[in-house]
Amino acid sequence: MLNQKISDELINNLIAQAKCAANNAYAPFSKFKVGAALMTKSGKVYTGCNIENSSYGLTICAERVAIFKAISEGEREFIAMAIYNKEEKPYPCGACRQVMFEFNGGDMLVIIATDHSKDVLTLADLLPKGFKLAKTNC
Ligand code: ZN
Secondary structure (H helix, E strand, C coil), X not given: CHHHHCCHXXXXXXXXXXHHHHCCCECCCCCCCCEEEEEECCCCEEEEECECCCCHHHCECXXXXXXXXXXXXXXXXXXXXXXXXXXXXXXXXXXXXXXXXXHHCCCCEEEEECCCCEEEEEHHHHCCCCXXXXXXXC
């Protein structure tokens, strides 16, 4: 299975990159800074942070920033994503889980990390029956 290829060292490296990305979070309203690091099948890593907005509905999560950066660079297959907040486990929201599902089915490893703990799950654990159209054109 795909996820068995991911070592503890790689997981810790992704967490470290997610932690760095959290430093760039723009979260003046919630003060909840999140970073994400997404690893592609080829081993490249794309990071993201949450970006809030005075018009709250325009806020975007760190996970989707990382995924959209990767997709816009032509990536389509992902192995793992680490999501980091300093103190509180940053479980992804429903919207991010669905965006992850679009490109990974349930296979992707999702690492939820703080400075004190980490949970290692699959996307299927977080979103057991995600929505996906049967046919896509690209
Ligand atoms: Zn989200």
